[in-house]
Amino acid sequence: MKLKLYFALLFLSFSPVAVQAGPFTDQLSICLVNQTTPADKQELIKWVYVAISSHPELGSLSNIPKKLGDELNKNVASLFVDLLTSRCRKQAVEAVKYEKNIALQTSFSTLGRVAMQGLMTNPGVANFMGGLDKYIDKEKLQSVFPKDAVKK
Numbered sequence: 001m002k003l004k005l006y007f008a009l010l011f012l013s014f015s016p017v018a019v020q021a022g023p024f025t026d027q028l029s030i031c032l033v034n035q036t037t038p039a040d041k042q043e044l045i046k047w048v049y050v051a052i053s054s055h056p057e058l059g060s061l062s063n064i065p066k067k068l069g070d071e072l073n074k075n076v077a078s079l080f081v082d083l084l085t086s087r088c089r090k091q092a093v094e095a096v097k098y099e100k101n102i103a104l105q106t107s108f109s110t111l112g113r114v115a116m117q118g119l120m121t122n123p124g125v126a127n128f129m130g131g132l133d134k135y136i137d138k139e140k141l142q143s144v145f146p147k148d149a150v151k152k
Helices: 002-012 023-034 038-053 066-087 089-099 102-120 123-135 138-142
Strands: none
Touching (some): 023 089, 038 102, 066 089, 102 123
């Protein structure tokens, strides 16, 4: 049961966390970021995408085969276990010992944010998001913000 709690915390860790990290959590966060490869981070991004796409409001936008979802769950679970028991074992033990389970949530949240930065800086993603600009009513925004804050 405790293991399920840890993995639930890890999943929730990709949500924003408004908790002040302690020094052991900081060390675990640094280790997780430094000990994940670019391929690991890509796997995390895919896993988060598939998890989010399982929401009923998003189901019509993607068709993720169950086999792929199972494969990603297996791969990311293996990555989490490897990070906590091997690559960052010392930092994980100390963080949970001194700062409890919130250390896991906070540290994996940091890792998730770092992984997502790579996604958001991709030129294709940036180009798509930039397309929003052609539909923004800048004149309405000018009525709310100072004149130099909104470029026409």
